[in-house]
Amino acid sequence: MLMSVPSNPGFWVNEPVRVALTVGAGAALVCAVVGCATVMRRQAFAGHALADVSSAGGSAAYLLGLNPLLGFLGMAAAVAVVMEWADMREVRERDLLTGVVLGAGLGLTALLLYFDATMGSVSGAAMTVLFGSMFTIPATIVPVALAVAGAALVASAIIYRPLLLSALAADLARAQGLRVRAVTLTHAVTLALAVSLAAMTVGAILATALLIGPAAAALRLARRPFEALVLAALIGLGATWGGIALAYESFYWTPGRGWPVSFFIVILIFVAYLLSSWAATRRGARRGAALYGCEGA
Amino acid sequence: MSTVAAALTVERACVELGGRPILREVSFQLAPGEFCGLIGSNGSGKTTLLRAILGFVRLDSGQIRLADGTTAGRLVGYVPQKIALDPGLPLRARDVVALGLDGARLGPALPSRRRAEQVEQMLHAVGAEAFADQRVGLLSGGQQQRVLVAHALVRRPRLLLLDEPLANLDVRSTAEIVALLRRLSREYGAAVLLSAHDMNPLLPAMDRIVYLAHGSAVAGKAEEVVRTEVLSELYGYHVDVVRVHGRVVVVAAEASDQIRAAVARDPVHTASVP
């Protein structure tokens, strides 16, 4: 069924599909790279909160008729910087702070979506903002999305080593004269970029899947950081393109109504996670047996 | 004073945190390659002193100078206290050592033979080749300790600071780590300042001791410092330095009487009174 898609001539020449493939690829790559750092730094909740909160920006953009990507991005970046700043002293408070910011942001989303529904003439804004709809992404977004993706990847590459070192132990980084706050702040901004791209692709609420899923799967398997990045990128890209292909195909399953792309992407990511988790456990068991064998001898 | 040659000079260093004095006029000097124990009980200010040398804590008065005349910076290697490396990180032991070499540089590391050789050599020096390719978070405490020492030393610092590196190690690993650090400080010409609450494992290795109590310090050779009259003056009340079965114990006066009595009654089982 998956194989039948590329042979379907409509798939490749279809403009919305091409836009979806391009934007989706950018989102998947950036999310894989930024997601690895996010999971390593135990910031999955913060990443999720940013994604959810960015929906307020998305709904505002629909209300004002702006480019939705800029809406998502503006909100996510503002909140990321504020959270990183407020986080300064009390690391143990991070989860609570994240939760409260998330609550306030979602409250705002509720209001803006209410305005979208009552004042604006935009129908289905809520569905698009929260759950994404890849086949309706306007082609005009492609250059902006690619620029955002490029910026995020370059910034991630620049802080690659310092961020790894800070993830290992902030004190070790400081002892090398590193300004840890500058590094984590940069990472917060790349997180905002990644999350807004993902919100554009799979919707604000499901962006977490693209950000955390491939990274978590890759981190279980990889032996070193670069391996994790490559693996996460492959999983993310595979799931996104596979999801798009399946969704396109699904128009033929239930005539007249396609299944949502987001659904397929998330399911594929979850399957990848389960597989990698299973492989990691098996490898761990083997290594454990080897270790015990060694000690017994 | 021979300040130019010293690897570390601490002069009348004072630190207050939240209105409480943590360090009071601490002064001492380390020569290059010297191996020095920073001894004191919990809360005596050991960690604060190390963090002040690193520049993490600002002095309220006094001065700390390193070999190149700067305060803090790239000439100091550091192994933090009770570090438990996260098993979720996909980092091998050799990646951690490589991060010690250039972890603060921007951009990903380009493959370089020289870099790989430096890392390999350091892994060899601390005896970590056997587990160099394993996930660092899954190694034992003693193994992680070795990896972190390699991480700290790989940049060839002139001064190496270790915060309680012997806590949570068993007797054999303790002796091994002390011997290793002693050897490395000679080989690399790095002064070592190592904090510990028990001086005994360090006694055979130490060139010098800095003894901290309630934020005040005395420094010198072990046999000069660990004496009843010197430490009594430091503590501000009478303490006894007791030697029991080759171990040195510092106790308040009444306690030392009790220990002597106990040893007299049962010399075998009280041998390890802390």
Next chain:
Amino acid sequence: MFAPFMVHAWLLATIVALVSGAIGFFVVARRAAFPAHALPLGAFPGAAAASLLGVNQLLGLAVFCALGVLVISQLQRGERREVASALWLALSLAAGVLLLSLSGVYAQSINGLLFGQVLGVSREQVVSVAVLSVGALGVLALFARPLLLDSLSGELAAAALGRTGRLEWIFLAMLALTTVIAVPVVGALLVFTLMVGPASAARAFTNRPWRALAGSVALSVASVWGAIALAYLTNWPVGLFVGLLGAACYVSGRLRSAGAVAQAG
């Protein structure tokens, strides 16, 4: 605002606030903000499915909550806790998207599920929620001390009780029950604000755990009442005010702690 048709709304909201405030105390003590967010939001597709199939919403919520507890506690082994919550959330919401998309409507009722809906509450709903709430509060009262001990130190609780894993289960189960009670009223996206905001503020004002628990419940009730009143007056969604009042609680707590530290210093 106090018209007869609003009476049920006020009653229901008060019950929900009582339970949320109580469980919120433990959410904050255990630093479980993410699970407290992931369970309700992850259960929302259950309610959506139920309303599409025409069965009781509470049933749909309960099924998805139970699934959530299972998946989260299963994934938590050998994985980071926050990753487990994130994965469950994504999985369940993906199912929700599919349901919404296949049914072809983004109905106002779904919007209510996400952001809260206090009007149009029936007497039966009030009764069933009241019964569930009494159950939840009873279990919490029974396990209050072990749960508190476990939050302080898992090892201490394990030493006292033999096993520690069971407490996490009880906590997640009570969280799930609260979700079932609260989601139809406050909305899946914002239930946890009602747990986290008041509780985090309350612990800044007292050092005694049970006073903090009482304070959390009181603040939670006050937040809900305030939110309903404001929503009634402005005609804006109740979720907005729940979110903002929760944030206000948290900020007041932070300011109070900062003031206390400054005084002590």
